[in-house]
Amino acid sequence: MNVLPLCSLLIGSSFLPAAVPAPPPAETTSVTVVVSSLVSTTASVRLYFYNTREGFLKSGKWAFSKSVKPQGKSEFSLPVELPKGEWAVAITQDLNNNDKIDKNFLGIPTEPYAFSNNVRPTIAAPGFDECKFMVDEPGKVVSIVLKD
Template sequence: MGSTFSVLAWLTASAFWPLTNPAALSPETTAVNVVVSNLVSDKATLKLYFYNVKANFLVRNHYTLLKYVKPAGRTKVVYPIQLPPGEWAIALTQDLNENDLVDRNMVGIPTEPFALSNNVKPRFRVPTFDDCKFTVQGAATTVAISMK
């Protein structure tokens, strides 16, 4: 029984080791500067949704990171962030009425300002992760997004 218990204890401990190992939780990251220009409002909160999983792109509540930025009187903001290497995409909205929602019309199209990385402008279909992706690796990366 002693050896069975120690094997079970080892298996249990090793199964959770990555969750308690700081090195496993913080992979190497790269500096990314997200530059958002042409904000519609210099007061309304800007929400930046970061995705690094293709299947989750633009799926409600399936973003990898969500960051809130207050423009503080500016129509252009620079948001520095550290991201792990890989392919990423950003969707952003500006919450003009500060209701903490992305307001939409009856068809589901956002009625508040929004933009996507690579300055993709949707026309007749929802943009894909591949349309909006950029690569994070090595040296610092700048992602420029215009609201208009």
């Protein structure tokens, strides 16, 4: 038996990546976010969905975001599919359509905003635990009133 080809086959195969099956897609559940008391019936509303404490309210750290045009209404419903677990939502309404939340010199938003659980911060921005809700079964409705 020729040992050299067998050795090179064994050594060469140790550098090949093992075939690892892809993880199954996360099971999602239907959730409806209802936003009411819009300040403007024409200005875009941006919803930021977070599923980690570390990324909550940090720019670009949301799981995903959606933009909704109110189409002349002061309330809308947004159906989304979310993986099961803890989630929090932050909402802003861009009254001047400059694609950012405007703030005063203290860093306080000057445009309408809101958080899931209708948390109303007084001194500092809320934490994930204050705003979180559990996605565990279909048909969950999250109602948020926009703060002016």
